[in-house]
Amino acid sequence: MTKTVFALLKKDLLLELRQQHTFYGILLYVASTIFVLYLAINKPEADVWNGLFWVIQLFVCVNAVAKSFLQEGRGRMLYFYSITSPVNFIIAKLIYNIILMLLMSVLSLLLFVILLKDPVSNMPQFIGIVCLGGISLSLVFTLMAAIAAKAQQNAALMAILGFPLIIPQLLLLIRLSKTAFGEIFRQNAVMQISLLLIGLDLMVIVLAVILFPFLWKE
């Protein structure tokens, strides 16, 4: 099974390396959005910086993940249906979107720090939180993209479905990232929130693997 997953993952990564249209498209989106932010609000305070960062992450994730599912034509999906099991397919998609989102998260963090200055006191911790956030966002939106792809391939529908579902994790992430700005939390709070986020991520993965086969058959 892992061989199939790796084969599918390799296919996606190779496609990406050769065409590069998703990667550069999202990169351009990230750069323009952050540049607009820079023009609008030159040097935001820590709270605003934090809030803006996570909102940008949200929109970047919606765009990045939407492209990965919606670019497969119907004929291609039929081909995959005949050669592989849905579990392998969804795991490969999840891993691919995680890699893509991690890359985009780190890049957008870099741009944020360069353009909007750096109010973060504990950068390694913040980078860890950003990675955790990227993974959480991409997992939920991958499943939502799978649902939206079946419902007339509408990217707007994916956003409508995804935004309410991602809010709990987003709120937890925003709260958690405050610790990297130097805010004092009560004992064990950081560990508790991180474990809750990881727990939610695992639950989403399990649900995606269980539910995707039902979406798979056309």
Added chain:
Amino acid sequence: MSKNWWKILGVALLLYTFTAGFLVKVPYLGNLYESIRNFYFHVPMWFGQITLFTISLVYSIIYLSTQNLKHDIYAMEFAKTGIVFGLLGLTTGAIWATYTWGEPWSNDPKQIAAAIALLIYLAYIVLRGSITDLDKKARISAVYNIFAYFIYIPLIMILPRMVQSLHPGGMEGSKGGGNPALGGDSLDKSMRLVFWLAVTGWVILGIWITSLKIRLNLLKDKNIINE
């Protein structure tokens, strides 16, 4: 008649709630005074919503295993009634808050979590509206319903207890969150008399309303569903 005993029970329980709820002596806690009577109306709304969404989840799972469109209709109607209960819960909460917290909406974490839960299930309705093929609609919305439920439960049960909140059950300073229903075990004896019967009455009403809507839908789609 014997099939409808539960409806009569529901009506009786609700009538009891409406009368006893206003006549029974209540403890005066904090600045609540008599408004604590809202406890018999506000809290059962949420018990009702969770029950209805759980039943909707069960029918979604059943649909995925049987592919019978009847179960999909059940799931949809229970979700819709759950949304209505949620709106009523937010409204009763806002009315209560006007007298106790000062304003109907104070961006309290519990209020926001309840509103987001509503958005999640409204998105379920939107999803259903966007697909035209019946089998596809049923299958995809069943998948979304199952996923949404497992986000809904942490959202309304776990998150509000982790943060400081005006709503009972939130954290005060560094203490852990407690039971948002004013302390289940420490619920005053006189209130307990009315409360659990009120919950049962409201849940029965919710199920009754849903059953009526289900019958309506089954009649409408009579040609398509083979029972």
